[in-house]
Amino acid sequence: MKSLQRLRYFVTVADELHFGRAAERLHMSQPPLSQQIQVLETEVGFALFDRSSRRVVLTDEGQALYPEAKRLLNQSHAFDQMASALERGLAGRIRVGFVDSAAYRVMPNLLRNLRQQRPRVEFELTTLTSDLQVKALLSGEIDIGLARAIPPGTTLSAQSIHEETLVCALSTDHELSTRDAVSITELRDELLIGFNRMKSPSLHAEMAALFAARDLQYDPGIEATEYTTILGLVAAGQGMALVPESLRVFRPPGLRYVDVSDEDATSRIMLVARSLEASPLTRSVVEAASSYLGGNPE
Amino acid sequence: MKSLQRLRYFVTVADELHFGRAAERLHMSQPPLSQQIQVLETEVGFALFDRSSRRVVLTDEGQALYPEAKRLLNQSHAFDQMASALERGLAGRIRVGFVDSAAYRVMPNLLRNLRQQRPRVEFELTTLTSDLQVKALLSGEIDIGLARAIPPGTTLSAQSIHEETLVCALSTDHELSTRDAVSITELRDELLIGFNRMKSPSLHAEMAALFAARDLQYDPGIEATEYTTILGLVAAGQGMALVPESLRVFRPPGLRYVDVSDEDATSRIMLVARSLEASPLTRSVVEAASSYLGGNPE
DNA sequence: TGCCAATGATATCCAACGCATATTGACAAA
DNA sequence: TTTGTCAATATGCGTTGGATATCATTGGCA
Secondary structure (H helix, E strand, C coil), X not given: CCCHHHHHHHHHHHHHCCHHHHHHHCCCCXXXXXXXXXXXXXXXXXXXXXXXXXXXXXXXHHHHHHHHHHHHHHHHXXXXXXXXXXXXXXXXXXXXXXXXXXXCCHHHHHHHHHHHHCCEEEEEEEECCXXXXXXXXXXXXXXXXXXXXXXXXXXXXXXXXXXXXXXXXXXXXXXXXXXXXXXXXXXXXXXXXXXXXXXXXXXXXXXXXXXXXXXXXXXXXXXXXXXXXXXXXXXXXXXXXXXXXXXXXXXXXXXXXEEECCCCCEEEEEEEEECCCCCHHHHHHHHHHHHHCCCCCC | CCCHHHHHHHHHHHHHCCHXXXXXXXXXXXXXXXXXXXXXXXXXXXXXXXXXXXXXXXXXXXXXXXHHHHHHHHHHHHHHHXXXXXXXXXXXXXXXEECHHHCCCHHHHXXXXXXXHCCEEEEEEEECCHHHHHHHHHHCCCCEEEECXXXXXXXXXXXXXXXXXXXXXXXXXXXXXXXXXXCHHHHCCCCEEEECCCCXXXXXXXXXXXXXCCCCCCCCCEEECCHHHHHHHHHCCCCEEEEEHHHHHCCCCCEEEEEECCCCCEEEEXXXXXXXXXXXXXXXXXXXHHHHCCCCCC
8 A cells, every 4th residue: 555545435335326525524635635545546557436426336446445444544543643653752662660568559550650651651660678768769670760769969750659657567576566556766776677778868868867866876786688678588587677668468477457646657659760861751750640649448 | 673584684684693694594795784783783772782703692682573574574574475466366355246046055165175275265155036146146245146037138257156956946735746756848838936136137038048948938927136035935725836956954834855867957056257357366266266176076 | 881773753855646726618498 | 599507628736655875773793
């Protein structure tokens, strides 16, 4: 097929069975329409219409070709739709990095929401620690991050998308395990398990700040890089830890969660992206994600 | 989408990732190719390629659009295939009329063969007596007929596609029913059941000629318009009949078939079509059908 | 560091294509 | 026979898409 335009002419004439009316619908005059149909007929090698000055009908071949032409025009429309969606950032592939602790509540909820709002966007998911997300964003390996803490002074844009209270995870053997709630100051002499200060400096710093506000030192005796590891160690009786409450879905034997009474004992999940140089797609997805704003359906 | 040509350019450049080579493959020079890509990029509203003077890569959006473009080009190719098939008579819808006695052997075999040779042709089948087929052909109601006898002097083209011997169908009560074979002259005084001479004059005439060659009168006492009716009457003891041997598949109780010894006691099925004014499709199907020539797989 | 080869973009020109207007030709109804 | 309708033909023109020539950028290499 040489020209989609001619095909539109064919379909329109086939629909109207009248050159004059078809030309009108196509916003053109009748003679060139007749010409273009003739051109198409020589292209395919047979007559598409039987026409007298009184009536126009499709030939058998024209009838057989009509649905094929329709299909082609539909496909052309689909192409335009796709191009338009891509232009407005409503379609494409976007790479998302997220902390493993978001995998159980925040990420599933957000993803369900995004898939609904941006059905033509494909998401490529990777779990990364908060600090690795920053690196991956800056190097272009991911487009969006869901991090718990980001270091200050980057060129990244960030906004809180979900906030939750911290709870204290401790062994069922521990004397505090029967309490309804504990305060951070009560943890002064406890053995804490926390994030690796080399691999996750930002998260470590956030906890340190929480303790410093109470003139306490945050100095975990054991360090890990994932919440699941930390919880495993707690269950094994190696110490206690402050973790976001969404981690409560983990209930290994020997482990108990106790509320933390301090108002500021919270952890936020930030939506992070390159502020400059963000593609329309990224911008569009960030916009869709921020309208979600941590709503918690369950 | 405005132009399929531009889309071909896009796909080719995306395949080669090199404007010079792509232009070569497209049998054109490089500058207009660059131009057309630029035109396409303004049409869709975003860049399709990231290009330096050293290397060309698809943008994310270009990558997302590529499969859609491929689909569109595939559909275009399908359209061309269809047009070409229609032009050469390899596709379309063709209306076939056939005598009911061909429904049991000739028509199924022929149809199986045709579907294989012309997979894109749709067949619309109607049973019609030989003489009605002639009328339907001339009025354009059918395109091809499978008839046992056609009147002389029409503008129709006809060729034998299947020839079979006649057998004598008679009641098991009849004295000849135990014979291995009978000759036509032996039927001189028998009560015959034959075709209606008004509704099927050609078929009647053919039988009459067979008898006349032996100085016999063909004068059936009972007339019908379908072989199945005739056989039913024979089984009911109303008389005997000469029928094509393919009717032997009908074995109602009380009916027996006996060979006819006369060499010329045959019936042919003719492939009939309008000789002038035949569409390429009809011509093509006639050609395919005549190559089959009554081969009898079983 | 500076030159060269490779490669895509730009400039300019021209032929072909597709559209418009005006007119003709065919055909059916009054 | 006339008239009205409708598609086809004739002619002219602006736009598009192609070619050739040239420029600009960049990475490799001496």
